[in-house]
Amino acid sequence: MNVLELRGIVKAFGDNVVLRGVDLAVDEHRVVALIGGSGSGKSTLLRCAALLETVDDGQVLLDGEDVTDPRVDADRVRRRMGVVFQAYNLFPHLSVLDNVTLAPTAVHGRPRAEAVEEARGLLARIGLADKAGEYPDRLSGGQQQRVAIVRALAVRPRVLLLDEVTSALDPELVGEVLALVREVAAQGMTIVMATHEMGFARQVADTVAFLDGGVLLESGPPAQVLGEPQHARTRQFLARVIDAGRL
Amino acid sequence: MALRRRRRARPVLSTVVTGGALPPPSELELSRRAWRRSRARRSTLVALASTLLFAVVAYLAVTRSPGWPRVQTTFFSASVALESLPEIARGLLVNLQVLVVGGLLVLVVGLGIAALRTLRGPALAPLRFLATAYVDLFRGMPLIIVLYLVGFGFPALGLQGVPTSPFVLGTAAIVLVYSAYVAEVFRAGIESVHPSQRAAARSLGLTHRQTMRIVVLPQALRTVTPALLNDFVALQKDVGLISVLGAVDAVRSAQIQVGQSFNFTPYVVAGLLFVLLAVPSARLADAVTARARRRQQSGSLL
Ligand SMILES: Nc1ncnc2c1ncn2[C@@H]1O[C@H](COP(=O)(O)OP(=O)(O)OP(=O)(O)O)[C@@H](O)[C@H]1O
Ligand SMILES: [Mg+2]
Numbered sequence: 242m243n244v245l246e247l248r249g250i251v252k253a254f255g256d257n258v259v260l261r262g263v264d265l266a267v268d269e270h271r272v273v274a275l276i277g278g279s280g281s282g283k284s285t286l287l288r289c290a291a292l293l294e295t296v297d298d299g300q301v302l303l304d305g306e307d308v309t310d311p312r313v314d315a316d317r318v319r320r321r322m323g324v325v326f327q328a329y330n331l332f333p334h335l336s337v338l339d340n341v342t343l344a345p346t347a348v349h350g351r352p353r354a355e356a357v358e359e360a361r362g363l364l365a366r367i368g369l370a371d372k373a374g375e376y377p378d379r380l381s382g383g384q385q386q387r388v389a390i391v392r393a394l395a396v397r398p399r400v401l402l403l404d405e406v407t408s409a410l411d412p413e414l415v416g417e418v419l420a421l422v423r424e425v426a427a428q429g430m431t432i433v434m435a436t437h438e439m440g441f442a443r444q445v446a447d448t449v450a451f452l453d454g455g456v457l458l459e460s461g462p463p464a465q466v467l468g469e470p471q472h473a474r475t476r477q478f479l480a481r482v483i484d485a486g487r488l
Numbered sequence: 489m490a491l492r493r494r495r496r497a498r499p500v501l502s503t504v505v506t507g508g509a510l511p512p513p514s515e516l517e518l519s520r521r522a523w524r525r526s527r528a529r530r531s532t533l534v535a536l537a538s539t540l541l542f543a544v545v546a547y548l549a550v551t552r553s554p555g556w557p558r559v560q561t562t563f564f565s566a567s568v569a570l571e572s573l574p575e576i577a578r579g580l581l582v583n584l585q586v587l588v589v590g591g592l593l594v595l596v597v598g599l600g601i602a603a604l605r606t607l608r609g610p611a612l613a614p615l616r617f618l619a620t621a622y623v624d625l626f627r628g629m630p631l632i633i634v635l636y637l638v639g640f641g642f643p644a645l646g647l648q649g650v651p652t653s654p655f656v657l658g659t660a661a662i663v664l665v666y667s668a669y670v671a672e673v674f675r676a677g678i679e680s681v682h683p684s685q686r687a688a689a690r691s692l693g694l695t696h697r698q699t700m701r702i703v704v705l706p707q708a709l710r711t712v713t714p715a716l717l718n719d720f721v722a723l724q725k726d727v728g729l730i731s732v733l734g735a736v737d738a739v740r741s742a743q744i745q746v747g748q749s750f751n752f753t754p755y756v757v758a759g760l761l762f763v764l765l766a767v768p769s770a771r772l773a774d775a776v777t778a779r780a781r782r783r784q785q786s787g788s789l790l
Contacts, residue, residue, distance in 0.1 A: 293687050320693030329684035334706045344692035347702065389688075396692065 244269045244304060244431045245290060245400045251298035252285055259285045261455035262299065267400065267433055272426045274442035274463070275435040277452035278478055283435035284327075286452065287402045290433065291324045304399060320348055323393030323401040328409040330389035331377035337364065338373040341392045349396060356395075363391045367421060383414030387421050394425065401425065403434035439482055443467055451475050561751075568753040572745045576758050579741035580765070586659050586727040586737070591720060593663045598670030603700065605671065606678050619671070626668035631726060635661045639733035658730030666723055673715045677708030714780055717773035724766045728758075738762070 245267040252260040259282040267273050275283045288294045290301055292308060292315045301309045308318040331340050341360035345351045364370050367387045369380075377385055386406050393401060403422065407415040419441050426432055426445055436442055442449050443463040450460035453474050459466055470476045513521070550556060604612075604619035626634065638661040643652040651657065681704050689699040731740035738761060742754035 288687075291691050293690060316690075316693055316695050319691055322691070324688070324691035326684055326688065329682045330688050332685065332688070332703055332707075334710070343702065344694070347698055348693040392692070 246302040249299035270429045271447045272432045273448045274446035281452045323398035325389045386418045400431045565753045572754040575741045579738035582737040583727045594666040597667035601671035602674035623668045654733035654735035677712035714777035
């Protein structure tokens, strides 16, 4: 069953039409990697899916429910999704532990003791149990992003949306974050991730979707899209990426 | 929900040397430190000497002036000062009350206006417009005029239940004006919080209100505290203006005594009391500002 489905998403900022009708279906336990040049609209698409932007046309379906219907309470929908951005994810005035327990307690109304116990368990799994009391600016960028992922997971989302979670990191920190994403994927989380890490997309994603000119130009298994791209634009893009040494 | 407060202690340098003590300073570093110390001593001496010289010159100029004996008795008479002090001090209590009540109200109203001004969406445009108009109006109008309009205009309406006490009306006028200033301070703080913080909060399912209360405002407050304290220092002296409505505060009781004794010393006494009141908050504002700056540029030289 499709956990997340995007149908004909259109989004413009003023005269700048960024998305011109994007369709994307994400099956349960699947990982979709969203690739495309800078400014192609990957972040915009994820923000539309997360209801952080109002779409100009089209539908977002979460578990079959049209959540772009204005009668739907968007706050309640967002609770069922986890989102991690490129940077500035953690709240700097809250400790790591409070960052992770905030949504479970304030949004989902779970008892604090229970939320704290679970948060400590999650932090222990990423090797950051001893950082629970620290503030985010005392953590490395990689540690911060791992905490952000764990925080998104703490509300047990139906789908995890990751927007280039490693692109603001020093190269040496990328690996630890990708390892966590890999682990989360292996446990069956449904994931849509915008990424420039083609090697990682090839290994972890079930589907790679190439966004160009406001539409999904092609999508399919990584071997196909990254190995034998059908469109000239895709080949150009991949050639540029290879030049940049990221494949 | 018990969110833990941010701890204040922070390392002075952004790059912390972990483990092991600092090695003993080299000869070079020791000589640099000695040189800096001697320079610092010299500039302190120069500053001290020039200040002293200026003070002496000013003192001589004033006390040698032909009018000084008269000025001394009419403005700086010790006996009049002592005599007027109790009344003026009692009046200052009124100012303090206005300060406390008004200060708290200003925080609440200012925050509310700021929240209205940062609302997004076309449906809320009228509210946003009203809030903007409010700020424009009361930031532009001199406080003394607002005092007159509120203090004399409201009672003139003769409405049932409208308070006529100069204390209440004076406080209201001050709150109207200062809320406009403080709203702008708050708004700057709210807008200084990175937009991703809002997106992160909303994506966790927090409502708009929760996002404001738990994520945006705590961060905004920290950046605006120095500015708020500066406005508080200004408020401390402006509460003396309620005297124009006839409230018997420090300024008004000084005025009464000036009228009785034909001696201006009570004004000086009242003025000094206001200064005494302002000094601690001014120092606090300095300290908070300095700390905020340190936090922003820990380690860097400029
Ligand atoms: N809030 C906004 N207001 C106006 N224009 C925007 C806004 N957000 C994005 N855009 C525009 O939309 C286009 C797509 O931006 P987007 O951030 O989605 O691209 P992206 O594929 O994520 O790029 P990158 O790989 O650099 O992150 C860009 O032209 C950008 O200028
Ligand atoms: Mg992006």
